[in-house]
Amino acid sequence: GSTVGILGGGQLGRMMALAAARLGLKCHIYDPDPMAPAGQVCDQITTAPYDDKSALEAFAQSVDVVTYEFENIPTDALDLIEAIRPIRPNRRALATSQDRLTEKTFLNELGLKTAPFAVIDSAGDLESALATTGTPAILKTRRFGYDGKGQARVMTTADGDAAYASLKGAPAIAEGFVEFSCEISVIGARSLDGSVVCFDPGMNAHSEGILRRTTVPAPLPNALRTDAVLLAGRILNALDYVGVIGVELFVTPTGLVVNEIAPRVHNSGHWTQNGCAICQFEQHIRAVAGWPLGDGQRHSDVEMINLIGDDIGDLPRHQNDPSSAIHLYGKAETRPGRKMGHVNRIVAPKG
Numbered sequence: 001g002s003t004v005g006i007l008g009g010g011q012l013g014r015m016m017a018l019a020a021a022r023l024g025l026k027c028h029i030y031d032p033d034p035m036a037p038a039g040q041v042c043d044q045i046t047t048a049p050y051d052d053k054s055a056l057e058a059f060a061q062s063v064d065v066v067t068y069e070f071e072n073i074p075t076d077a078l079d080l081i082e083a084i085r086p087i088r089p090n091r092r093a094l095a096t097s098q099d100r101l102t103e104k105t106f107l108n109e110l111g112l113k114t115a116p117f118a119v120i121d122s123a124g125d126l127e128s129a130l131a132t133t134g135t136p137a138i139l140k141t142r143r144f145g146y147d148g149k150g151q152a153r154v155m156t157t158a159d160g161d162a163a164y165a166s167l168k169g170a171p172a173i174a175e176g177f178v179e180f181s182c183e184i185s186v187i188g189a190r191s192l193d194g195s196v197v198c199f200d201p202g203m204n205a206h207s208e209g210i211l212r213r214t215t216v217p218a219p220l221p222n223a224l225r226t227d228a229v230l231l232a233g234r235i236l237n238a239l240d241y242v243g244v245i246g247v248e249l250f251v252t253p254t255g256l257v258v259n260e261i262a263p264r265v266h267n268s269g270h271w272t273q274n275g276c277a278i279c280q281f282e283q284h285i286r287a288v289a290g291w292p293l294g295d296g297q298r299h300s301d302v303e304m305i306n307l308i309g310d311d312i313g314d315l316p317r318h319q320n321d322p323s324s325a326i327h328l329y330g331k332a333e334t335r336p337g338r339k340m341g342h343v344n345r346i347v348a349p350k351g
């Protein structure tokens with residue numbers, strides 16, 4: 001059998017490792033944290049920093065293919081690994097999504113709509129950037145942001161300086177605020193031979209920049225559902241992508257606007273674990289291991305509820321709901337904003 005190497009041992013790495021085990025594949029996780037959630041369920045874990053050249057080399061040599069569960073892997077580590085084993089999804093997919101400027105430029109070049117945006121390299125760029133985007137706007141660091149971190153809202157140009165100061169000089173962009181009726185995402189997959197399978201779009205509810213809930217089916221006209229899936233397929237093809245991708249979209253009166261892409265399994269795809277025969281984690285492992293993709297058909301209407309921080313206190317209620325599948329990440333310590341687990345509540349057979 002072959003071995004899949006996974007950079008990052010958080011909950012996404014953990015659920016990939018569980019899927020790999022079901023497929024009879026071995027998993028080797030790389031994560032500096034010995035308490036990483038994936039460490040409890042994988043065959044092997046290397047707990048070394050991402051700049052430990054000999055550890056990275058030994059890791060790469062011990063596996064057949066390398067994938068990842070987060071975007072912010074240092075370039076040097078990737079260079080070293082890529083000289084030894086294939087990285088899937090490829091470096092271009094990763095580089096494109098690591099930087100909001102490259103990401104939006106790529107999407108626009110594909111003919112896909114994004115929020116209006118402008119680069120801010122220093123405080124002097126703020127005024128002209130906000131003139132481009134209009135207000136309200138959101139300032140975002142170009143790199144390293146997740147769960148709404150590294151963002152500041154600008155209601156009027158008068159708020160601009162304070163908002164920019166909160167980003168502490170990091171290279172940033174301004175984005176015009178998109179008036180959306182709802183947020184949806186498409187979880188898509190592409191295999192080594194270029195086949196594409198997408199899951200049904202889900203509707204996402206965020207609060208404080210963090211995903212709280214995903215509902216499938218999203219309440220969308222069929223035409224938009226098709227647009228969403230076709231658009232995800234175009235992104236996958238353009239990047240010669242192998243693996244699962246998450247595409248976050250705003251639904252607006254003038255059509256779909258792409259918010260961002262994540263070159264990995266995605267929190268808004270967790271419903272697939274209990275809504276489809278083959279979930280996003282199995283689909284991802286199949287793709288990166290060079291297997292054919294599975295069927296992405298949905299068999300149930302599902303509501304995915306994230307358990308964030310103290311939400312874990314609701315566990316007894318979920319335990320007492322016989323239609324809720326429970327997924328906990330094995331994190332010992334509860335912290336505000338920390339994703340502790342999720343619940344997939346089966347609402348009904350597919351309507």
Ligand code: ATP
Pocket residue numbers: 115138145146147148149175176177178179183206209210248259260
């Ligand atoms: P993730 O954890 O999904 O990677 P992130 O930190 O990269 O999150 P975004 O997805 O850019 O953050 O933004 C988080 C949320 O903030 C979005 O899902 C959306 O609700 C809101 N948001 C972001 N950008 C805009 C925008 N231009 N217009 C309107 N709302 C926005």
Ligand code: MG
Pocket residue numbers: 145146147260
């Ligand atoms: Mg993001």
Ligand code: MG
Pocket residue numbers: 248259260
């Ligand atoms: Mg997002």
